[in-house]
Amino acid sequence: xxxxxxxxxxxxxxxxxxxxxxxxxxxxxxxxxxxxxxxxxxxxxxxxxxxxxxxxxxxxxxxxxxxxxxxxxxxxxxxxxxxxxxxxxxxxxxxxxxxxxxxxxxxxxxxxxxxxxxxxxxxxxxxxxxxxxxxxxxxxxxxxxxxxxxxxxxxxxxxxxxxxxxxxxxxxxxxxxxxxxxxxxxxxxxxxxxxxxxxxxxxxxxxxxxxxxxxxxxxxxxxxxxxxxxxxxxxxxxxxxxxxxxxxxxxxxxxxxxxxxxxxxxxxxxxxxxxxxxxxxxxxxxxxxxxxxxxxxxxxxxxxxxxxxxxxxxxxxxxxxxxxxxxxxxxxxxxxxxxx
Numbered sequence: 001x002x003x004x005x006x007x008x009x010x011x012x013x014x015x016x017x018x019x020x021x022x023x024x025x026x027x028x029x030x031x032x033x034x035x036x037x038x039x040x041x042x043x044x045x046x047x048x049x050x051x052x053x054x055x056x057x058x059x060x061x062x063x064x065x066x067x068x069x070x071x072x073x074x075x076x077x078x079x080x081x082x083x084x085x086x087x088x089x090x091x092x093x094x095x096x097x098x099x100x101x102x103x104x105x106x107x108x109x110x111x112x113x114x115x116x117x118x119x120x121x122x123x124x125x126x127x128x129x130x131x132x133x134x135x136x137x138x139x140x141x142x143x144x145x146x147x148x149x150x151x152x153x154x155x156x157x158x159x160x161x162x163x164x165x166x167x168x169x170x171x172x173x174x175x176x177x178x179x180x181x182x183x184x185x186x187x188x189x190x191x192x193x194x195x196x197x198x199x200x201x202x203x204x205x206x207x208x209x210x211x212x213x214x215x216x217x218x219x220x221x222x223x224x225x226x227x228x229x230x231x232x233x234x235x236x237x238x239x240x241x242x243x244x245x246x247x248x249x250x251x252x253x254x255x256x257x258x259x260x261x262x263x264x265x266x267x268x269x270x271x272x273x274x275x276x277x278x279x280x281x282x283x284x285x286x287x288x289x290x291x292x293x294x295x296x297x298x299x300x301x302x303x304x305x306x307x308x309x310x311x312x313x314x315x316x317x318x319x320x321x322x323x324x325x326x327x328x329x330x331x332x333x334x335x336x337x338x339x340x
Contacts, residue, residue, distance in 0.1 A: 085110035087306055089335015096314065096326040097195040098278075105333050126207070136209040141225065144201030193278035195323040198266060202226040203233065214241050218254075224262065231262025239292075246298040256288045258315070267321045278322050286315025296337075304337045 091105035113120045117128055124142040131137065205222035220235040239252035258266075263283040274280040292310040299305065312329040319327040 081114050083110060083112040083114075083339070085337055085339035087333070087335045087337040089306075089333060091308075091331070091333030091335070093331040094326065094329055096319075096324050096329055098323055098325045099192045099194050100325075105331075107335070108333065108337075110337075110339070129206075134211050136207075138207045138209070139205075140207045140220065140222075141202060141204035144203055144224075144226070144228075193275055193322075195278075196269060196273040199228055200226070201228045201265075215239070216241060229261050229265030231259040231265060233258050233262055237292075248294075248296040248298075250292075250294040250296075252292045252294070254290050254292075256290070258286050258288070258318075260285045260317075263315070263317060267318045267323060269321065269323055281321050281323070283321055284317040286317045288315050288318070289313045302338055302340070304339070306333070306335055306337045308333045 087108040087110070088106065093103040093105060095102050109122075111120070111122060119126045119128070119138075124140050126138045126140040129137045129139055202225050203222040204225040205220060207221075208217075208219045210217040216237075216239045218235075218237045218239075220233075222233045222235070224230050224232070234257040235254070236256075237252055237254035239250050242249045260283065263286045266283075268283045269278055269281045271280045290310055290312040292308070295307040297305040308331070310331040312331075314324070314327050314329070318324060
């Protein structure tokens with residue numbers, strides 16, 4: 001369940017491959033050709049063109065055009081390593097844990113930086129290891145993928161609220177409401193068992209991105225680097241990108257394998273955490289599968305309408321846990337996206 005909801009504005013799970021290779025390759029080819037004073041051929045983002053530091057001789061109609069003629073913006077404007085955007089709208093992610101509230105999604109932040117060797121992509125830190133015409137191999141690290149289900153991050157960048165108590169009509173932060181200063185009951189104190197809390201974790205490992213035709217493949221092999229559970233995960237996604245005019249529609253399928261240590265940390269119940277209605281349970285390894293549909297409609301250079309729907313089917317050892325009430329996780333978001 002390594003959700004990619006935070007990258008809804010990126011339009012696909014392999015946006016870093018497109019940004020770091022296909023766009024950058026065209027600009028780098030032009031720069032290198034100019035520095036070496038050599039005519040070169042390069043594959044541009046939308047077709048073939050000739051890169052040359054010197055004026056080209058007269059060409060017939062069947063010859064390749066000049067990249068300067070075909071893509072004048074590449075000669076005049078450097079490609080920014082930053083990708084910054086914000087989507088505001090309405091959405092929700094269901095919470096499979098017992099007696100837990102679903103997670104509202106009011107906005108999604110897109111923040112990426114792609115340098116020559118290093119990148120930051122919506123919470124993932126990475127280092128480019130190697131690349132080819134259609135693939136990238138990266139070393140990555142990031143916050144554990146189950147973070148959104150736990151209360152300390154329910155109001156984070158995945159799903160966040162304005163932070164104001166709208167019911168009192170004063171605009172005062174809700175934490176300053178006198179009623180909120182009263183002692184609160186402990187979890188489960190009113191007779192309803194709740195899932196045990198878990199600490200933040202961090203994963204690190206390798207990521208392979210591959211693109212062929214309209215298909216985009218992403219594979220991540222991760223291990224716990226925070227020392228919380230010492231487990232491993234494998235995350236795979238296959239997306240097919242359909243682009244027609246202002247529309248981009250991306251259906252995708254994938255799975256998330258979790259080792260027994262990783263699954264038990266998030267979904268198991270320790271003997272010390274057991275209570276009436278919540279018996280001790282050790283989760284084994286599990287495979288969660290998902291289907292996702294991402295739709296983007298471009299309004300102009302900066303604005304787009306974005307929609308995402310994702311359905312996760314939980315593995316058997318996870319949905320059998322007494323801390324789990326549902327056998328699936330459902331995510332939906334619809335909003336307006338602005339890219340700076």
